[in-house]
Amino acid sequence: MKLSEKNKHFFDNVYEVAHLIPKGRVTSYGAIAKYLGTGSSARMVGWAMNGSFSKKEPVPAHRVVNRNGQLTGKNHFATPYQMQELLEAEGIKVADDQIIDFEKVFWDPMRELGF
DNA sequence: TGGGTGACCATAG
DNA sequence: ACTATGGCCACCC
Numbered sequence: 001m002k003l004s005e006k007n008k009h010f011f012d013n014v015y016e017v018a019h020l021i022p023k024g025r026v027t028s029y030g031a032i033a034k035y036l037g038t039g040s041s042a043r044m045v046g047w048a049m050n051g052s053f054s055k056k057e058p059v060p061a062h063r064v065v066n067r068n069g070q071l072t073g074k075n076h077f078a079t080p081y082q083m084q085e086l087l088e089a090e091g092i093k094v095a096d097d098q099i100i101d102f103e104k105v106f107w108d109p110m111r112e113l114g115f
Numbered sequence: 116t117g118g119g120t121g122a123c124c125a126t127a128g
Numbered sequence: 129a130c131t132a133t134g135g136c137c138a139c140c141c
Contacts, residue, residue: 010137010138011138028123028124029122029123029124030123030124030125033123033124033136039137040136040137041123041124041135041136041137041138042122042123042124042136043120043121043122043123043124043135043136043137043138044121044123044136044137044138045122045123046121046122046123047121047122047137047138047139048122048138049122050121050122061122064122065122066122066123066124067123067124071122072122072123073122074122075122076122077122117141118140118141119139119140119141120138120139120140120141121137121138121139123135123136124134124135124136125133125134125135126132126133126134126135127131127132127133127134128130128131128132128133
């Protein structure tokens with residue numbers, strides 16, 4: 001049974017934006033939701049990320065954090081420390097589940113993609 | 116059909 | 129500074 005086209009559309013959009021995040025940059029759930037516009041909400045972005053692990057192609061979910069720059073979703077990775085390691089591997093400093101210089105590494109799809 | 120939940124965000128007091 | 133509440137909307141009983 002196929003999922004509704006609308007629903008699929010939304011999930012694909014989230015994954016697509018996640019892939020568009022440049023290396024060494026991060027964005028927030030709310031920013032993605034806003035970029036997608038109607039039919040999207042910050043919670044749904046997180047929900048979509050939860051399903052991202054079911055995807056065959058890897059989704060850089062570690063580049064998506066909450067608006068505070070906290071690694072709230074680290075607990076959903078294979079291991080809680082994997083998210084931080086992936087970020088640090090890209091040059092992003094993380095301390096106590098908090099991204100350092102979050103404003104500098106923040107990537108806003110509305111701004112970078114030219115809304 | 117409807118209530119509970121969630122990797123969130125904004126506002127109010 | 130903190131907690132409480134509502135909104136958001138797909139998903140799972």
